[in-house]
Amino acid sequence: MPPDTEKHGGDESSSLQTSLQADQIQEVVPPSDLEPSKKDSSAHGSPLSSDPRYTVFTSSHRRLITLILILTMLASPLTATIYLPLLPLLGDHFHVSLQAINITLTLYIVFQALSPLLFATASDTFGRRPIYLVTFAIYTLASLGLVLNRTSYAGLLVLRALQSLGASAVLAIAYGVVADLCVPSERGAMQGPAMGAANLAVCIGPVVGGWIALGSGSYEWVFWCLVIYGGSVCLVVGLGLPETARNVVGNGEREARWWGTTWWTLIAVWQRKRRGLTDSINESVDEALKKGRGTAQEESTVAKQSFKIPNPLAAIRIIFWRDTALVLWMAGSPYAVWYCVQASIPPIYKDIYGFNEFQIGLSYLTGGFGTVLGGYANGKFMDWNYRVTARQIGHTVDRISGDDLNQFPIERARARGSWCILGIYICALAGYGWAIHFEAHESVPLILQFVLAAICTAFQQTFNALLVDIFPASPSTAAASGNVTRCLLSAVAVAVLQPMIDGMGRGWYFTSLSMLSGGGGIVANWFVTTRGMAWRHRRLGISEAV
Numbered sequence: 001m002p003p004d005t006e007k008h009g010g011d012e013s014s015s016l017q018t019s020l021q022a023d024q025i026q027e028v029v030p031p032s033d034l035e036p037s038k039k040d041s042s043a044h045g046s047p048l049s050s051d052p053r054y055t056v057f058t059s060s061h062r063r064l065i066t067l068i069l070i071l072t073m074l075a076s077p078l079t080a081t082i083y084l085p086l087l088p089l090l091g092d093h094f095h096v097s098l099q100a101i102n103i104t105l106t107l108y109i110v111f112q113a114l115s116p117l118l119f120a121t122a123s124d125t126f127g128r129r130p131i132y133l134v135t136f137a138i139y140t141l142a143s144l145g146l147v148l149n150r151t152s153y154a155g156l157l158v159l160r161a162l163q164s165l166g167a168s169a170v171l172a173i174a175y176g177v178v179a180d181l182c183v184p185s186e187r188g189a190m191q192g193p194a195m196g197a198a199n200l201a202v203c204i205g206p207v208v209g210g211w212i213a214l215g216s217g218s219y220e221w222v223f224w225c226l227v228i229y230g231g232s233v234c235l236v237v238g239l240g241l242p243e244t245a246r247n248v249v250g251n252g253e254r255e256a257r258w259w260g261t262t263w264w265t266l267i268a269v270w271q272r273k274r275r276g277l278t279d280s281i282n283e284s285v286d287e288a289l290k291k292g293r294g295t296a297q298e299e300s301t302v303a304k305q306s307f308k309i310p311n312p313l314a315a316i317r318i319i320f321w322r323d324t325a326l327v328l329w330m331a332g333s334p335y336a337v338w339y340c341v342q343a344s345i346p347p348i349y350k351d352i353y354g355f356n357e358f359q360i361g362l363s364y365l366t367g368g369f370g371t372v373l374g375g376y377a378n379g380k381f382m383d384w385n386y387r388v389t390a391r392q393i394g395h396t397v398d399r400i401s402g403d404d405l406n407q408f409p410i411e412r413a414r415a416r417g418s419w420c421i422l423g424i425y426i427c428a429l430a431g432y433g434w435a436i437h438f439e440a441h442e443s444v445p446l447i448l449q450f451v452l453a454a455i456c457t458a459f460q461q462t463f464n465a466l467l468v469d470i471f472p473a474s475p476s477t478a479a480a481s482g483n484v485t486r487c488l489l490s491a492v493a494v495a496v497l498q499p500m501i502d503g504m505g506r507g508w509y510f511t512s513l514s515m516l517s518g519g520g521g522i523v524a525n526w527f528v529t530t531r532g533m534a535w536r537h538r539r540l541g542i543s544e545a546v
Contacts, residue, residue, distance in 0.1 A: 054183050054402045056252040057244070062181055062190060068241050069174045069194050071233050072132060074201040075139060075167040079226060080108065081205030083160075085361045086219045087346060093219065094153040102498070104160050105343065106491050111164035113487035116480030117315050118165075120172035123476045127248040128173055128180070132237045135173075139166025140230030146223040166230075172483050176476030179468045180244040181252075183402035184410065185386045187465055192379010195461050199375050202453070203368025210361020238263045247473075314474070318481040323411075323535035324467065326524040330418075331463035332486035333517040334456035337429060339490040340497055340513065341452060342367065344506075353442050366446045370453025378458040382414065382465060389413035405469060406540070411532030414466040418459075418525045425455045426518035433510025459521075460486070466528075470536055 057065070083104075091101045115135075123131040142162035149155040178191050212221050240262055243249050255261075318324050342364070349355040349363050389412055390397050397403060432448040464482045471478035493513075501509050 078201035082209040085210035112168040115168035119169035120476040120480035136234040143226040172479035175479035179475035188379040188382030195375035199371035206364035315481040335486040336489035338456040367453040370450040374454030374457035429514035437507030
């Protein structure tokens with residue numbers, strides 16, 4: 001049963017009737033400033049509900065929503081990785097150099113950074129559901145355009161940019177959904193499986209792309225696959241994903257406006273009306289659909305509040321706080337490193353090991369399995385770290401309303417155990433470069449890809465969760481700032497990848513990268529664990545003074 005009809009004990013009539021009566025006075029509270037007051041930064045309650053529970057969504061609802069999130073989260077990794085084995089084919093087809101085709105990678109990453117600024121921030125204001133529908137509509141149409149574009153290299157650039165624009169906000173929005181539904185002590189349990197399963201796209205993408213490229217000698221069917229995927233996900237979101245944004249529905253006790261109602265519910269109401277049922281619920285729904293939102297004066301009042309234009313620069317502002325800048329480095333630099341490893345795979349395995357396109361696609365599997373295992377295991381590890389930290393300070397975890405993070409060292413809880421992982425990360429990254437330099441057996445770099453993928457996924461997941469924890473009023477906006485950072489770092493890293501490898505060799509390049517990312521991570525991790533909470537309190541104090 002869809003969440004909209006099951007959420008209040010399965011009584012669809014009662015739920016919708018309550019919603020329609022409340023709509024005449026409902027006020028959607030826009031997201032607060034990015035530096036909320038100490039009261040707002042608590043995990044407790046919701047401005048739209050008097051219910052003390054953090055969420056009224058049951059575990060079965062969360063499982064269904066997690067499945068839908070997994071489908072949506074496939075978009076960005078699938079679209080990025082399915083494209084990589086096509087690079088030589090696209091260069092030949094459009095009669096441009098490999099460096100020119102690499103520009104499409106850089107452009108894709110740039111729009112990965114821009115998309116969350118627009119859409120993830122908007123989802124904190126308008127809700128998750130309508131933004132999901134808009135982004136997947138853009139994504140599907142752009143993918144269709146890539147199928148139809150046969151001759152224009154400029155068209156390839158523009159359409160890949162639009163494709164990235166539609167696909168790249170879903171991760172930040174998904175972090176917002178997790179924050180909407182889960183108290184801080186249990187977010188890893190939902191986030192881990194979602195991230196782990198969604199990262200299957202990292203495995204599937206290159207294999208599918210390489211298999212199609214080898215079998216057909218063309219690229220069009222790769223983009224047809226993305227058209228089918230995008231349209232299917234748009235349908236699933238429309239039918240079954242309820243609105244969860246806490247600024248719109250509170251803890252889930254309040255119903256969303258018409259754009260937040262699932263198509264499944266609208267279809268059910270329409271079918272009842274078609275069968276001639278004229279109970280109060282149908283009359284209320286029909287009246288609501290005709291009248292919109294009550295009188296013109298009420299509609300104008302609500303519109304001024306719920307349609308407050310989100311500030312796309314809000315996510316940029318987060319970057320410049322001391323506590324968040326270090327968290328962003330911990331989340332973003334490993335992602336950039338992993339992107340460099342992925343971008344280096346086709347020439348390495350083609351030139352050194354003589355792989356064909358399909359074999360190159362298969363070489364991405366070990367890294368894909370690493371992201372899946374790393375995401376799933378790290379979700380469990382995050383929640384365990386939270387419980388251990390709570391025991392160490394004598395804190396009792398509140399699993400009903402959520403803990404007040406102003407009184408909890410969430411930075412220490414999330415970063416716990418990072419020192420050991422950073423040491424493994426530095427050794428694995430440098431070892432990867434030298435294994436390729438000395439042309440070791442192909443199993444060596446493949447194993448190291450697995451290790452690096454697991455570690456990079458764990459860091460990205462952990463510190464993005466921390467970012468959401470310390471900005472609870474605007475979780476998707478906070479996640480968008482993480483997306484901006486990691487994408488800009490990745491764009492720079494990919495842009496200088498080939499020139500630096502040509503100049504210093506693969507061994508020294510990846511060793512330098514390990515010192516920059518891993519060494520910088522050690523410094524950042526020390527400041528986060530020792531100074532992070534104090535800096536966060538100071539930031540909140542400055543906000544209150546202002």
